[in-house]
Amino acid sequence: MSAGPTCTMSVDRQGVATIVLTNAPVNALHPDVLAALQRLLEECHGRSDVKCVVITGSGKNFCAGFDIAQFAAQSPDKVKESVSGASEILTRVLEEGSKPTVAAIQGVALGGGCEVAAACNARVATPDAKIGLPELQLGIIPGFGGTQRLPRLVGLQTGLELILTSKSVKGSKAHSLGLVDEVAQTPQQLLAVAKAVALDLASGKRKRVRTLEREDRLEPKDIAKMILGIAKEQTKKRAPNVMHPLLCIDAIEAGILKGGKAGLAAETAAFNQAAQLPAHKALVNIFFAARGTKKVKGVSDGTKLSVPKRKLQTVAVIGGGLMGSGIATASLQAGMSVVLKEINQKFLDAGIQRIHKNLESRVKKGRLSEDKFKQMMSRVKGVLTYSKQDFQRVDIVIEAVIEVVGLKQQIFKDLEEVCRPDCVLSTNTSTIDITVIAEKMRNPERIIGAHFFSPAHVMPLLEIVRSNLTPPDITRDLLRYGSMIKKTPVVVGNCTGFAVNRVFFPYTMAAMLLADAGVDAFRIDKIVQKVFGMPMGPFRLSDLVGGDIGQHVGANFIQSFPERTYGNANGPLVQMNQKKWLGEKTGRGFYRYDKGEKKRTKMVKDLEAIGPVFQESRRAAQQLGVPHLQGVSDRDIVEMIFFPVVNEACRVLAEGVVEKSKDMDIATVMSMGFPAYRGGLVHWADSECGASYIASRLQTFASMFPQQSGFFVPCEYLLHCAYKGVPLSQGQSFYVSPIAKL
Numbered sequence: 001m002s003a004g005p006t007c008t009m010s011v012d013r014q015g016v017a018t019i020v021l022t023n024a025p026v027n028a029l030h031p032d033v034l035a036a037l038q039r040l041l042e043e044c045h046g047r048s049d050v051k052c053v054v055i056t057g058s059g060k061n062f063c064a065g066f067d068i069a070q071f072a073a074q075s076p077d078k079v080k081e082s083v084s085g086a087s088e089i090l091t092r093v094l095e096e097g098s099k100p101t102v103a104a105i106q107g108v109a110l111g112g113g114c115e116v117a118a119a120c121n122a123r124v125a126t127p128d129a130k131i132g133l134p135e136l137q138l139g140i141i142p143g144f145g146g147t148q149r150l151p152r153l154v155g156l157q158t159g160l161e162l163i164l165t166s167k168s169v170k171g172s173k174a175h176s177l178g179l180v181d182e183v184a185q186t187p188q189q190l191l192a193v194a195k196a197v198a199l200d201l202a203s204g205k206r207k208r209v210r211t212l213e214r215e216d217r218l219e220p221k222d223i224a225k226m227i228l229g230i231a232k233e234q235t236k237k238r239a240p241n242v243m244h245p246l247l248c249i250d251a252i253e254a255g256i257l258k259g260g261k262a263g264l265a266a267e268t269a270a271f272n273q274a275a276q277l278p279a280h281k282a283l284v285n286i287f288f289a290a291r292g293t294k295k296v297k298g299v300s301d302g303t304k305l306s307v308p309k310r311k312l313q314t315v316a317v318i319g320g321g322l323m324g325s326g327i328a329t330a331s332l333q334a335g336m337s338v339v340l341k342e343i344n345q346k347f348l349d350a351g352i353q354r355i356h357k358n359l360e361s362r363v364k365k366g367r368l369s370e371d372k373f374k375q376m377m378s379r380v381k382g383v384l385t386y387s388k389q390d391f392q393r394v395d396i397v398i399e400a401v402i403e404v405v406g407l408k409q410q411i412f413k414d415l416e417e418v419c420r421p422d423c424v425l426s427t428n429t430s431t432i433d434i435t436v437i438a439e440k441m442r443n444p445e446r447i448i449g450a451h452f453f454s455p456a457h458v459m460p461l462l463e464i465v466r467s468n469l470t471p472p473d474i475t476r477d478l479l480r481y482g483s484m485i486k487k488t489p490v491v492v493g494n495c496t497g498f499a500v501n502r503v504f505f506p507y508t509m510a511a512m513l514l515a516d517a518g519v520d521a522f523r524i525d526k527i528v529q530k531v532f533g534m535p536m537g538p539f540r541l542s543d544l545v546g547g548d549i550g551q552h553v554g555a556n557f558i559q560s561f562p563e564r565t566y567g568n569a570n571g572p573l574v575q576m577n578q579k580k581w582l583g584e585k586t587g588r589g590f591y592r593y594d595k596g597e598k599k600r601t602k603m604v605k606d607l608e609a610i611g612p613v614f615q616e617s618r619r620a621a622q623q624l625g626v627p628h629l630q631g632v633s634d635r636d637i638v639e640m641i642f643f644p645v646v647n648e649a650c651r652v653l654a655e656g657v658v659e660k661s662k663d664m665d666i667a668t669v670m671s672m673g674f675p676a677y678r679g680g681l682v683h684w685a686d687s688e689c690g691a692s693y694i695a696s697r698l699q700t701f702a703s704m705f706p707q708q709s710g711f712f713v714p715c716e717y718l719l720h721c722a723y724k725g726v727p728l729s730q731g732q733s734f735y736v737s738p739i740a741k742l
Ligand code: 3H9
Pocket: 025, 026, 028, 029, 064, 065, 066, 067, 068, 069, 083, 108, 110, 111, 112, 113, 115, 134, 135, 138, 141, 142, 143, 144, 146, 291, 292
């Protein structure tokens, strides 16, 4: 039975005490671990038979930092209380105690784990250990001395870069940077090397270093000030809507200017301040949301399924276009073999060429060796027919052809003939009902959706679409495939647009309505991007997707949800599509795209060209009763665009299209680039707005647009949450839609 979060200690004959951080699976620093560490170190400092101390982690990891579950479960004040003084205590018992300390690092040493190691008098690591300070990704700053010790070990410039980017380095690289003193070639040698270093420190053979007092790796003060100034400017530009990175730089600066001890005090104050900010709770929500998607009720929550796990070695990708070649690339990178099917040699060659290009760009960036690149390319087989010889060895198929129902139906009929009965058959449709695609199959329950986002080898989300026929073992194995290709797989129910596209369909529609009501489209884009923090505004997004595709997909939604759409027969998309202004791909859409130097595209607001399009659209809108709005504030714009999106998310929650609201949160962040520091769509709605405010604002908007009120009218789920005073994230426990999907 596990002893719970703690530390254990043993002392060998040579007088080396080994303290083991123990909290499976990653030895997170639960307050009980910290308390045990302090107690055991104090014991060591008082024992005459102990000469020196080695600190290591149980199992495969050193330590993944402070226990993030504490952040999720407790108020910032409670967390502050439980870590109060911990930084000074760690300094006293690790760095300044009477016995020297050495960290023996294997696996990860992240956040507080890296800080415990940095506070030791020396560090030994295995070559592939992963060491870094990713706290900024959680909306906080390192709080156990990392802001002070990392720059003192590796220099200010490198230290800042590592902290501000949350990047980790391998043990071997850490050694070359000065973060690690010795490298033990294998995990088996780690303790022996660390003990030898500890004994050398105890005997004086090796000089004992107290990092907080070091100045030798720091740049001269005038240079340091310059580096800090540049870092602040860049940070303000890169992350204008969050404060914690700047608080972090301030804490580092305090240490550089006033010394390590003063820096520690500044760090604690900045940590406490950051922990109170909404971005912290939001980013912790994202941390757990990303991990929670893999646990699906009755599928991968420990439930034993009668069908054994499939070997997933060979994937067949049907269609070598942008999507198909991206999926093939991701699969090759996961070590799989790929059968790529196209309809003619020209398309097949182009598909293979795309895969080649995708992988080659990784070689150019130094992320893939030439050898591995060649190995990967040798695992692709291009085919033009569905032969049993090729398809009987396939474990999973992903169809990625154009969105034409009849074509997809025929493909699955053919696949069923040539694939093994246990082969997973999936479709990368973005909008079509998967049961419709399965209509011509003998066993329609075999089909499952694998919705990738473009470019498929880069974008991190995979929507796994199951119908109420889908057996759990197929969902389980597609989840496993998603993890193998390093995607965050989110299991969703079957409906038009599934979770992500469905929730975002009112996004562009609301933007078009606002523009028709006289609000400047470029202002809308600016507010949504700069103020709200999306990667781009709705008009720019429309240009990126392509006006023709936008109209095609929009038509699907209009057909499925006619009561909550806005359509203007002379709207800007209709006019632009007639002119073949299809967006970035044709050089013109809402913006003009000029080819600049080095093939860079310059985006231009061409008011002369686009102005008349909007005017024409507004004239038509007036006929439809769209009012002309004046005095619309930035906040109004945000609410009119995002509250309909929240409203649709409520329907998705009510229908059980996603199992939990956190799935919606992570899906919106990883697909549409909803700002992670807002915690995802539902977290944002709950924490920054609240159900009753959203419902009342939507009612106001609905009354402002009586003829187009469809997507503004609050849905039942939202009204229930507002009425009962419960967060939208918890509404699923009491509200069940009459059309629940799962
Ligand atoms: C910090 O240290 C602040 C201090 O400076 C100051 C404080 C005052 N705590 O990701 P995985 C769990 S802030 C609690 O699926 P992988 C995780 O939830 C911390 N739990 O596996 C999951 O649980 P479950 C700074 C943690 O192999 C399980 O471990 N540190 C923690 O793909 C396996 O995780 C970080 O930001 C934690 N710290 O990746 C590091 N870490 O099985 C965050 C993990 O129930 N962690 N868990 O779903 C990571 O980056 C990755 O989890 C890691 C493993 C690389 C460690």
